[in-house]
Amino acid sequence: MDDFLEIAGKKIKNRLFIGTGKFSSYKVMQEALEAASCQVATVALRRVDSDSKTENILDFIPKNCQIMINTSGARTAEEAVRIARLAKAVGAGNWIKIEVIRDNKYLLPDNLETLKTVEILAKNDFVVFPYMSPDLSIARKMVDVGASAVMPLGSPIGSNRGIKTLELVEIMINEIKIPVIVDAGLGSPSQACECMELGCAAVLVNTAIAVSSDPASMAEAFSKAVAAGRLAYLSGIPQSGKIASASSPLTGFLREK
Amino acid sequence: MSFYEVYLQYRDFNLDAAFTKVIPHLIQSALEKNNPGINDFIALISPQAEEFLEDIAFKANELTKHSFGKTVQLYTPLYLSNYCDNSCVYCGFNLHNKIQRRRLTLDEVEREAKIIYSSGLKHILILTGESRKESPVDYIEDCVEVLKKYFISISIEVYPLTEEEYCRLINSGVDGLVIYQEVYDKALYAKLHLSGPKKDYRYRLDAPERGAKSGMRNISLGVLLGLGEWRKEIFSLFLHAKYLQERFPEVDIGIAVPRLQPQFGGFNPLNPVSDQNIAQIISVFRILFPRAAITLSTRENPSFREDLIPLGVSRISAGSSTVVGGRTLGEIDKASQFQIQDHRNVDQIKEMLKEKGYQPVFKDWLPI
Numbered sequence: 121m122d123d124f125l126e127i128a129g130k131k132i133k134n135r136l137f138i139g140t141g142k143f144s145s146y147k148v149m150q151e152a153l154e155a156a157s158c159q160v161a162t163v164a165l166r167r168v169d170s171d172s173k174t175e176n177i178l179d180f181i182p183k184n185c186q187i188m189i190n191t192s193g194a195r196t197a198e199e200a201v202r203i204a205r206l207a208k209a210v211g212a213g214n215w216i217k218i219e220v221i222r223d224n225k226y227l228l229p230d231n232l233e234t235l236k237t238v239e240i241l242a243k244n245d246f247v248v249f250p251y252m253s254p255d256l257s258i259a260r261k262m263v264d265v266g267a268s269a270v271m272p273l274g275s276p277i278g279s280n281r282g283i284k285t286l287e288l289v290e291i292m293i294n295e296i297k298i299p300v301i302v303d304a305g306l307g308s309p310s311q312a313c314e315c316m317e318l319g320c321a322a323v324l325v326n327t328a329i330a331v332s333s334d335p336a337s338m339a340e341a342f343s344k345a346v347a348a349g350r351l352a353y354l355s356g357i358p359q360s361g362k363i364a365s366a367s368s369p370l371t372g373f374l375r376e377k
Numbered sequence: 378m379s380f381y382e383v384y385l386q387y388r389d390f391n392l393d394a395a396f397t398k399v400i401p402h403l404i405q406s407a408l409e410k411n412n413p414g415i416n417d418f419i420a421l422i423s424p425q426a427e428e429f430l431e432d433i434a435f436k437a438n439e440l441t442k443h444s445f446g447k448t449v450q451l452y453t454p455l456y457l458s459n460y461c462d463n464s465c466v467y468c469g470f471n472l473h474n475k476i477q478r479r480r481l482t483l484d485e486v487e488r489e490a491k492i493i494y495s496s497g498l499k500h501i502l503i504l505t506g507e508s509r510k511e512s513p514v515d516y517i518e519d520c521v522e523v524l525k526k527y528f529i530s531i532s533i534e535v536y537p538l539t540e541e542e543y544c545r546l547i548n549s550g551v552d553g554l555v556i557y558q559e560v561y562d563k564a565l566y567a568k569l570h571l572s573g574p575k576k577d578y579r580y581r582l583d584a585p586e587r588g589a590k591s592g593m594r595n596i597s598l599g600v601l602l603g604l605g606e607w608r609k610e611i612f613s614l615f616l617h618a619k620y621l622q623e624r625f626p627e628v629d630i631g632i633a634v635p636r637l638q639p640q641f642g643g644f645n646p647l648n649p650v651s652d653q654n655i656a657q658i659i660s661v662f663r664i665l666f667p668r669a670a671i672t673l674s675t676r677e678n679p680s681f682r683e684d685l686i687p688l689g690v691s692r693i694s695a696g697s698s699t700v701v702g703g704r705t706l707g708e709i710d711k712a713s714q715f716q717i718q719d720h721r722n723v724d725q726i727k728e729m730l731k732e733k734g735y736q737p738v739f740k741d742w743l744p745i
Contacts, residue, residue, distance in 0.1 A: 142446020144734045169740040173497040195627050199745045206743065222627040224668060278443035331442040 123354065125299060125321050127268050128215070128247040130186060134159045135316065136346040137188070137301065138339065139326025141167065142278075146180040148335050153182055156339035161185050162217050162324065164192040165207050178212065188249065190217040197236035204241050216241060217271065217303075218250045227277045231258045235265065242266025251303055254288035259296050269299040269321065278327045280307025283315055293319040309338075309345030316349025317357060379583050380620045384561065387616060392419070392609055399423040408436050413665055418615050421661045422608060430657055437660035437689045440667040449730055450670070450692045450738040451723065452500035453493055454534070456701045457481050457520055461506030463573030465559075467604065467637055467644045469699075469715055470506045472573065479701040480511055486520050488705045490527045496696055496723035499529040499740040502555060507536035507575055514542045518549045525550040530742040532595065536574065537584035543591035550744065554588040556581070557599035557633065561613035565605050585617070589625040596621065596628050597672060602655070603637030603646030611658055618666060631670035631692070632662050638676050638715045652681060656688060663689030675719040682719055683729065695726035 124131040137160040143149035153161055161181055168189075169176055181187055189207040194200035197220060204216045218241070220233040234250045235258060241248045247268045252258065254272035262270050272289050275281035283289060283302060293300045299321030306312050307328045315323050325342050332338035399420045407417035408429075420426060421433060458480035461470040469476070481489065493501065501524060505512040517535060524531055532553030533546060543554070560566050563578050570576045585596050598617055600610045614632070622630050636655065637646045659671060673682055673690045675697040682693060697717055698704055721729070730737045 142442075142448060143736060144447035145731065145736050166741055166743045167738070169499070171497075171499075171740075173495070174499075174739045193742065193745065202745050203743070206745075224629050225622055225626055227668065280443060327443055327446060330446045 123350065127299065132159050132186075132322070134343060134346070135322035135350055136312070136339075136343045137162065137303075137322055137324040138329060139190075139324060140164075140177060140181070142327055142330035143335060144330075146175055146177055149177075149330070150180040150182065152329055152335040152339035153185060155336035156329075156343035158182070158185055158339070158343070160188055160215075160322075162188045162190045162326075163212070165189050165203050165210075165212065166193045168210065168212065170210065186215060187213050188215040188217050189213065190219050190251075191237075192219050192221075194220050194237075195222050195230075195233075196220065197233045197240065200233070200237040201240050204237075204246055208246075214245060215247045216249065218248055229253055229273070231255055235261055238262050238267050239265040242268075249301070254285045254292055256288070256291055256295060259292050263296060263298055267298060269301050270296060271301045271303040271324065273304040274302045274311070274315065275305030277304045279305050280328055281305050282307055282311035283318075286318070289315075289320070290318055309341045312342050313345040313349035313352075316346050317352050319353055322346075378624075379579075380586060380617055381579055381582055383616055383620050384563075384582070384613065387613070388563075392612055395419050396423045396425070396608075399425050401425070401429070404429050405432075408432060408664070415615075415619075418612070418661065418665050421664060422611060422615075422657065424608075426661075427653065427657065430653065430660070433660045433664070434656065434688050437663040438687045440663055441687065441689045441691065444668045445691045446736075447734055448736045448738045449686060449690070450500065450741050451498060451695050451726065452502055452530075452532075452692065453496075453498050453694055453696050453723070454502045454504055454674075454699065455486075455489055455493065455524075456504050456699060456703065457486065457517070458505040458508070458512040459701045460508040460511035461573070462509075463507050463575040464571040465573075465575060466569050466571065467559075467601065478511075479706070480516075481520075481702055483519055483523055485702060485705060486523050489702065490524055492704045493696070494527040497727075497739050498695070498723060500532070500742070501528045501530070502532045502534055502553070502694075504534045505536070507573065509536070509574075514538065514545060518545060521546060521549045521551055525744075529740055529744065532597075537581050538587070540587045540591050543588050543593060547592055552593070552742065552744070553595035553597070553631075554585065554593045555597040555599075555631075555633070556584045556588070557597075557601060557635070558582055558614075558617070559601040560604040561600065561610055561617075562605040569604060585621060586624075589621060589628050594629060595631055595670070597631030597633055597670070599633035599635060601637055602634050602650040602658075603648060606648050607650050607654060607658075611661075615662070615665065618662075618669070622666070629668075629670065630666065631672060632666065633672040633674070634658050634662075635674055635676050638718065655681075656685065659685055659690060660688045675717045676715060678718040679721060679729075683733065686733070686735065693726065695721065696723040 138158045191200040191203040251271045274283040301322040302315045303324040403420040407420045534555040672692045727737045
């Protein structure tokens with residue numbers, strides 16, 4: 121069965137996106153991306169170093185992997201836009217994960233500044249993926265101003281707590297007509313699988329892979345869990361136990377006559 | 378509002394009495410919370426918590442991995458000038474100390490910059506003594522103009538400035554402010570800072586807040602361990618960090634707990650702090666501030682520095698010199714601010730980190 125996530129003309133088979141921070145080395149990161157056959161990897165521009173004296177993270181991203189630059193460090197729309205333009209200027213492409221954070225305690229995104237950024241970048245030939253707190257109204261506006269997908273958080277970055285925002289993300293999946301990609305907080309393959317069963321278009325994982333004792337194997341495990349969750353979603357998961365059958369049918373009277 | 382009001386509010390707080398109420402259950406529950414608060418801090422920093430140090434360190438290690446993964450950021454200090462108008466009894470730059478005084482010329486700054494740059498470092502911390510005559514803001518600004526050709530991130534550890542002056546330096550390319558109160562106990566502060574502008578406790582105490590108002594992105598606070606009673610000092614540092622984090626959530630708050638080392642003038646610590654105490658302090662700060670940068674300087678010896686990384690240290694200096702012109706003009710006896718315990722160069726620190734399974738991070742910023 122051909123099942124692709126298509127964004128900006130690119131067909132993505134593997135719905136596990138991987139973040140590239142926090143690995144013990146770029147080599148270990150590369151092995152993880154390869155082990156998962158990762159097709160989309162996010163890279164913080166603040167970590168890109170084109171100086172020849174030190175390693176450049178971009179040299180370790182597999183060739184068939186789409187780079188999505190994130191705007192980590194931006195506190196305002198203006199700064200995020202500047203980072204996106206710098207990314208383009210250094211040849212890192214036009215796929216941008218918009219991360220605008222004014223809260224360094226929890227690293228929760230600023231949805232309003234993020235929305236402004238989407239509006240500016242989408243008009244300027246960027247493919248934009250806003251990282252956001254799951255809020256339906258704002259997500260609708262993100263769609264209106266040209267977002268290619270929305271990336272609601274599952275739980276705070278690096279928390280490994282799973283999809284604590286499930287109810288809100290589920291509503292977004294039902295109502296939003298562009299891909300919903302859960303980003304942040306997924307700590308285990310089963311949690312990633314849960315998101316996919318729910319109907320997410322993809323998930324983005326970084327910390328849980330990077331800090332595991334065998335990142336390559338963990339990346340592969342996540343990749344398989346994401347594929348399994350997707351397949352289950354497409355196959356139609358039967359409802360279980362949510363609707364009980366009453367011993368005396370409540371609508372039995374309709375058939376009595 | 379200023380942190381000074383918080384300080385006054387807690388000045389007579391009986392921390393020792395609060396410690397007597399700490400029972401093992403409170404320490405354990407503090408370790409289980411997602412968002413621990415002031416009472417959890419007290420439980421974890423208490424003398425009783427020493428018995429739970431392994432559990433505390435374990436939690437700190439988990440949180441460090443979540444926030445920073447397996448990475449440690451590198452920087453190096455660059456001393457621009459050691460002229461100083463202060464007489465601080467514990468400091469090598471004390472104006473009464475007979476040391477050779479120097480201020481780097483802009484050419485010398487550039488020579489130092491080239492040497493540091495060749496080691497791969499992109500983050501630099503510039504330092505001066507407190508002398509508005511010898512190292513005025515104009516001079517610091519000129520140095521920043523030179524340094525920003527070589528470095529991605531420039532932090533300052535200079536005397537406290539006005540909001541306008543911080544703005545000027547930010548506009549010229551500075552993104553980080555390091556300013557340690559040294560000692561929060563106001564009475565002791567007065568005894569240790571005998572003369573000079575640093576005697577003004579309140580002006581120094583409010584400097585981080587002025588920096589935050591000016592738009593400084595990273596602000597590091599600290600106490601000089603060995604001066605006041607460490608648990609009380611650490612409690613004040615916690616209150617200060619918490620105050621700034623709540624008031625300026627957009628600022629990256631950093632923490633450092635340098636420990637007093639012997640220096641010219643022979644001042645001995647008033648309240649010695651053990652290695653175990655430092656392990657507890659760093660772990661507890663990591664638990665209360667999971668995403669804060671925790672810095673460890675070369676005041677500590679190599680093996681102890683390495684042992685502390687898993688507990689929460691996220692930023693370390695490498696290839697350090699605490700002498701003005703130490704990389705180009707040659708070291709001069711007795712002219713350092715403090716004695717370095719870890720003399721490893723950048724390559725050696727890089728190799729050590731790799732061996733321990735950490736990625737040495739040279740660049741983690743971009744001027745925007």
